Amino acid sequence: MNAIAREVAGCFHCGLPLPEGPRWQARIDGAGRDMCCPGCAAAAEAIVDAGCDAYYATRTGFGARVEAADAPELALFDEDCNAGEGSFTVEGIRCAACVWLIERRIDALPGVLEAALNVSARRLQVRWDPGHCSVSAILRALRAIGYTAYPYDPRRHGEHLARERRALFRQLFVAGLSMMQVMMYAVPVYMATDGTMDAHMTALMGWASMLLTLPALLYSARPFFLGAWRDLRRGLPGMDLPVALGIAAAFAGSTASLLAGGADLYFDSVTMFVFLLLASRYLELGARRRAAGALEALQEGLPASAQRLPRWPQERTTELVLASALRPGDAVLVAPGQAAPADGAIVEGETEVDLALLTGESRTKHMGPGDLLPGGAVNVAQPVVLRVQAAARDSTLALLVRLAGKAGQGKPAIALWADRVAAWSVVALLVLTVLVFVSWQLVDPARAWPAAIAVLVVTCPCALSLATPTALAAATDSLLRRGVLAVSPHTLETFERATHVVFDKTGTLTLGRPRLLAACVLNAPDAAWALRVAAGLEAGNAHPLARALQAAAPPGACAENVSYVLGRGIGGSVDGVRYRLGSGAFVAELAGPVPLHDAPLDASIVWLGSGAGWLARFDIADALRPEAAAVVRRLEAAGKTVVLLSGDTAEATAALAAQLGIKLAAGGQLPADKLDFVRRLQGAGAVVAMVGDGSNDAAVLRGADVSFAMGSGAPLAQLHADGVLLGDSLAPLLDAADTARRTLRVIRQNLAWASAYNLVAIPAAAAGLLNPWLSSIGMAASSAIVVLNALRLRT
Structure with missing residues (x-):
């Protein structure tokens, strides 16, 4: 045992003088050791019970005194910080013995799933089950073994x-x-x-x-x-x-x-x-x-407060509340120059939005009613009213902050x-x-x-x-400014070595939202008239196909006596004329037999007809990302084999692969099928990079050698990926490939x-x-x- 352990004249744990009268003891290394108070005795017993009694043989100083009065103060952290994952700043770390003791002690707490200490940053990353552990329990355990800790605060850490x-x-x-x-x-x-x-x-x-x-x-x-x-x-x-x-x-x-x-x-x-x-x-x-x-800019991007509109739209009076107090459904006023406090949809007003913090894009983006405004995006033009869709701690920026906390571990x-x-x-x-x-x-x-x-x-x-x-460090900084967050330490190294890049289809190579490809006029005056009627029938409908028609149509039509038939279509009157809009079989009941057509295989077909006959056909499909073809060509030019895996039909998948020049494609792939496909490639010696966006891609993203999730995709996909493309574009993937090559x-x-x-x-x-x-x-x-x-x- 070291000199400190041998020569303790006072409390064996904290070194303070022993009180007169009764003394407390804890058994360490088979011997009873005197303690100055029940707090130190409990701390010593906790260390021994956790199997960490070797701490006393390797420590270089006494532990901090444990004050019982700290308990109520520590419990306050449970109110806002007990989300099951977090970072803590730990003071007093001096050597490897400290790292060993802290990780062992926190791992031993009931409900703790993972604990990793970054000694250079003095940051402890912990995942726990909120039902069996809490922030205060973690802080109390650290104080019990002599370390002052507190939830990570960017300002204090800075x-x-x-x-x-x-x-x-x-x-x-x-x-x-x-x-x-x-x-x-x-x-x-x-x-x-x-x-x-x-x-x-x-x-x-x-x-x-x-x-x-x-x-x-x-x-x-x-x-x-x-x-x-x-x-x-x-x-x-x-x-x-x-x-x-x-x-x-x-x-x-x-x-x-x-x-x-x-x-x-x-x-x-x-x-x-x-x-x-x-x-x-x-x-x-x-x-x-x-x-x-x-x-650090990410971590400071979300505002601490928000202007809530408690009685909107009847009244426009605001109240200042903590951003952490916002709940889904709340209406919030976002003034020019302010950042959105949480993810939400714009319900009033149009503006220009700066997404540089989230996506790295330097140009502002126009947004209006119905558009999703992510938390952390800065409003730079006109005030807008936002309907909150997720609490601040579950916002896009908050997720990126949690992912960033894992980066560099x-x-x-x-x-x-x-x-x-x-x-x-x-x-x-x-x-x-x-x-x-x-x-x-x-x-x-x-x-x-x-x-x-x-x-x-x-x-x-x-x-x-x-x-x-x-x-x-320099490469990570460069990538983040160009819209790529490298979460895992091996991201760049493995991506440079990747022999195959596997893409999901919907939401990855495509935009993930339907768009009108063509409006084919049959007996309508013109395409604009047909779209105006269709949009009038679909007014207020949130179906993706309806939104595609609404986005493409000029304003002006108003439908009456509207009725929906689930899974078939919609009927209603415009300017006194009865119309139907929907599937061929549904419209045929009013307009007669379905005419012959040559619609694309990968398109959804919406028909418009009336009692006078067939009026128009609308071909709607998930739009290809404009940068997708260039990304595929650049990756193949770099010597990587590009693969397309999709849950869509084999015909639709093959059509998209032919359009992009991808030679290896497979459709009808369930999540388990995608994972098996990637494992077969790995079994043949390939190093596989996977790019996806949906929750159903989480398994294959984790199974690939390196993976990237779309920033506009599902949070589950981002949590399982090694990197995140922060914007709604595939172009940063090329930046990642270029930076990976230069970094290596x-x-x-x-x-x-x-x-x-x-x-x-x-x-x-x-x-x-x-x-x-x-x-x-x-x-x-x-x-x-x-x-x-x-x-x-x-x-």
Whole structure:
């Protein structure tokens, strides 16, 4: 057991003094341990009962004291946040033991389905069953083991990141100032090679350099020493270990040489090394913050309040309410400049809407009565009245925020490979440094110390570890601005390797809503007249075919004595004449035998007739997306096989495939059939990408190697997909393919550069050809090149 566990004089859990009189105890490692209060005793018992008692052997500090008074406060979070999934910001995380303990403890709670802690972001993602678990139970469990946590708040989290950035900038500034001052004293010594500087002046320059190095050593280099100490404690050497050893060795060796009156001083190398490494980290942090900026914009897109119209349409008085209080059916006024607080249909007014936050589209879109306005879309023209269709937490934007919260939780295979290589390279580097030092001691002891320091500095695996995450962060940012949300960590890598791209038909390659293809006049005066009559009969009908006729018709007709016959059609009078509109058999009862026709196979046919005969035929079909053909051609040109799977008839599917030039198509496919089709392709060695939109596509989206859901599709499909095309267009899929190709190319370039650099720099440093300060420049330049190359993906 560690020192803290052995030397506890007070409460074993929190370290506070034990009270006089009765004491509470908890059994840990088979022994009774004194506690200061029942809260700490309960916390300790919870840790032991969860099988996490090893926490006390690995902790590096005492747990936070548990206050019983916190319980009512924590229960308040259950009112708005208990939706079964959420993110939590956790404070006090210091090492791997913390991550292990937190995930084990939350996983052990009844009702918790999944818990994953992102240690770099300090964010805990949890899914739970609301019937058996709550937000307050999760927060209470975290506080019980000594961690302060609260539901993720973008503003609060952003403030924390801003403080971290400011602290890094201060450390960088101090290191840069020290480096410049030390160089002022080091350069004259380097130039005085002809004996123009006496020994006393040389010593004075050395002491001044040492003193000016202390701020960089004690303040700017502090993160490297803390990181190295954490790595040593957990027995897993990381990048900070060789950095800290290089800094410490160079400073210690220089100080020893200065005390002994020697000339081998490397204070300039120490300050330069710290400054350049901090500079590369500052660049990386900037890249990550810019990548997170679009996600933060999503999270802040929904307004906190809304103007509800409680008695609309009788009255237009508004009341200000929380957006979270809106319910389906509520009428809401959305003023110009405001974002829609929830998904809803416009019931009054026409306006222009900015969908950039949701779809990445820069142009505004005209919307009017009947159009669906997604939550988070910004009204930029006229006020409109919105009829809420879903609560704010179930809106389009809220779903995207939840998906965005999952983005970046894991790492793709190529990143995991780089991390493993970097971890092994640290161990190999330490062994190599010892061998170089011993070898030079045998050949030329005066050069042993500089050569060992140069090897430590020049071979720091920073560039190798930065090669993949920086590129992925930049690519994610670029994609999000172009309308693609990459949810899973492997999305880009797998999409680039995909050999087959499988498309659903309805709502994916087509718009998913019927459109009038043709109005064929039989005995009507003209097509406009026939459409006016048909739209008059269909006024107020919400059927998709009726909406297609209403959208295509000029205004003006008004029908009377309207009657509906379910599944057949509609009858009514327009200008005193009785008409029927619907199926051929239905209209034939009034107009006579159905005439011969050549309507398209994939079209729905609506007939118009009267007692005087047949008047018109309307061919209505699901419209093909205008960009579908270009998307198919581009994917095939990239060497991918395009496949069409649809639940529609084989004839309709084959017709659409022929129109798009797709060679492999199958119709009449049930959800299970689609999944079996994809599995057969995978069994033959194919890497399959799936693109769909409906709830019935959820299974095949999950079964494919990588999948994309349409942003206008069903939420269930989006939850099961690896990426979401945020707009109502397939064009962003091409952006995803292009970005995936460029990202993998940049990652390979970065890894190749980092590997080539090490292959050249290590032998040079081991041979004594590089001074420590040259090694510092080489290492920092290598990291900077990797970061700057990755940032090209943002353009």
